[in-house]
Amino acid sequence: MNSQDYITLDNRYGAHNYHPIPVVISKARGCKVWDPEGREYYDFLSAYSAVNQGHLHPHIVAAAKAQLELVTLTSRAFHNDKMGLFLKKLCDYTGYEKALPMNTGVEAVETALKAARRWGAEIKGIENGKQNIICAAGNFHGRTLTAVSMSSDPESYVNYGPYVPGFVRVPFGDAEAARAAIDKNTVAILVEPIQGEAGVVVPPDGYLSALRKICTENGILLIFDEIQTGFCRTGRRFAWQYEGARPDIMCLGKALGGGIMPISAIVADHEIMDVFTPGTHGSTFGGNPLADAVGVAAIEVLEQEHLEENAYRLGEHFRKAVRAVSSPKIRLVRGKGLLNAVVFEENFDAYPACLALKENGILAKQTHGNIIRFAPPLVITEDELEDALARITGVLASV
Ligand SMILES: Cc1ncc(COP(=O)(O)O)c(C=O)c1O
Known part of the structure; x- marks a missing residue:
């Protein structure tokens, strides 16, 4: 052929x-x-x-091959001997206390949104169902109904209604517009540090740090979707590091899988991650031993090859x-x-x-x-x- x-x-x-x-x-x-x-x-x-x-990459391929001889899938009904090592590696690399593994990028975004809504209800005391999340025009967070409900791109959302409510869209790059959109039910601001799918739209200098300040002042969460910008792509481990604008939750995917398999995750500190309790979120494949072995090797390559x-x-x-x-x-x-x-x-x-x-x-x-x-x-x-x-x-x- x-x-x-x-x-x-x-x-x-x-x-x-x-x-x-x-x-x-x-x-x-x-x-x-x-x-x-x-x-x-x-x-x-x-x-x-x-x-x-x-x-x-030979190091990642070798890790995958070795794991293929041992065990590839256990589900989260049981522990496996690779997941903890992967989560520790990811936490050490990103500087967060906890990680929650999923598979595709959009699942990481969904996980971050669920964490933020639950945090809003349980930590901030917002009535369940009233939580809102501020997102940016021009965003791309994936293809699920939740993700396209945030989209301002007709190609992504037309004829997929009804849409998921609870999102407020503001112009990208305008921190004051985000501040003005906050109300008593706002739980988070979610943006990409650079909008990849929109055409590599780089926001003005100071935007990310301004968002960080606004979220801190208003007691809401800052979520960065670093699925495309993360893992060294922009010349830093993560794009927010250009402005020291450490988010409360970071969505990760793509290069975490080293080009071998879909691996995604969110990372956050205890106070946020602890809103998830047994049965409240999960994935059959998330944290599987093959992905864990590949994920560790993928991060090692980023580190070892600078x-x-x-x-x-x-x-x-x-x-x-x-x-x-x-x-x-x-x-x-x-x-x-x-x-x-x-x-x-x-x-x-x-x-x-x-x-x-x-x-x-x-x-x-x-x-x-x-x-x-x-x-x-x-x-x-x-x-x-x-x-x-x-x-x-x-x-x-x-x-
Ligand atoms: C910023 C961003 N978020 C989320 C996604 C969705 O990732 P996936 O296609 O793995 O679901 C993408 C994919 O291009 C992306 O660029």
């Missing part, structure tokens, strides 16, 4: 809820992938930042090189670390540019029509980035 055969199968038997770039990936290693015909590409999406450690430093340094270089491209269609280049985007003028269709990038050995995907995100695995070397940049700038200059 060739690439076209695989695409035909996908289209014939799959729901059409994605519009992929027409490339089939059958092998991957580090920051490169190959199609069935043997063509080589740089991966500049990293599975939406889930492959920060690079494809098939990937936040690589992301910071190469990110500065990437933006400088791409900003030097002269094109009447490009409006701006923005990002932090190795989470970057090229924003074209309004109504520009970036899909053909993504096809041109593919022809030049670069896989990237447009978001919102006129924006292309560039987010390679953080293990990319300087030489690989130079090679990729020559191709990227060549294509961008020609659009």
Whole structure:
């Protein structure tokens, strides 16, 4: 079978809820992938930042293989000998007292929202059913009904009503708007430190620390969704560290699974996490021993290879090189670390540019029509980035 055969199968038997770039990936290693015909590409999406450690990192693969010989799934009806080690590693790495493991990112968000509502009822004494949570316009927190109930993007929410109530949406980047939206039933503010899916929207300096101050002053929780920005992607372990704006709850996912399996979690301190008691929340697969082994190895790679430093340094270089491209269609280049985007003028269709990038050995995907995100695995070397940049700038200059 060739690439076209695989695409035909996908289209014939799959729901059409994605519009992929027409490339089939059958092998991957580090920051490169190959199609069935043997063509080589740089991966500049990293599975939406889930492959920060690079494809098939040998340390993570070895941990997975070793665990496959022992035990993979126990459910939480019993203890296993890996979960505690994983939770400790995650707490040590993030600087929180407790962690609650789930699988996909949206489940981590759901867990954070449930924690905040319960905390509001049980610690703050808000009448159950009255809790509200402030979120930001342009957010992306996943695809469940709760997550799309927060969304301001019609593609995400249209015709999925009725929506989950209890959310108040304010403009992203405007801390005073968030402050003004707080009422006596507000339990939390939830934002992404940088809005990834919205097109790598970086808020003004001081926004995250202002939110931290507002939440503290008003006795409400600050929740950061670091599912896309976390684990070194932006040049820090977590994007909030740029402003010392430590949230009360952090949602984590994607790169926590080291590109091998879906692993997500929230981290928080005792006072918040203790609102969960036996039977009040859970997941069949959350905390499974295979995920625990992979999660520990995924964090070890981030630590041992100093990937936040690589992301910071190469990110500065990437933006400088791409900003030097002269094109009447490009409006701006923005990002932090190795989470970057090229924003074209309004109504520009970036899909053909993504096809041109593919022809030049670069896989990237447009978001919102006129924006292309560039987010390679953080293990990319300087030489690989130079090679990729020559191709990227060549294509961008020609659009
Ligand atoms: C910030 C953010 N939150 C949540 C999610 C949802 O994660 P998942 O697709 O694993 O449910 C994503 C996915 O892109 C994301 O970028």
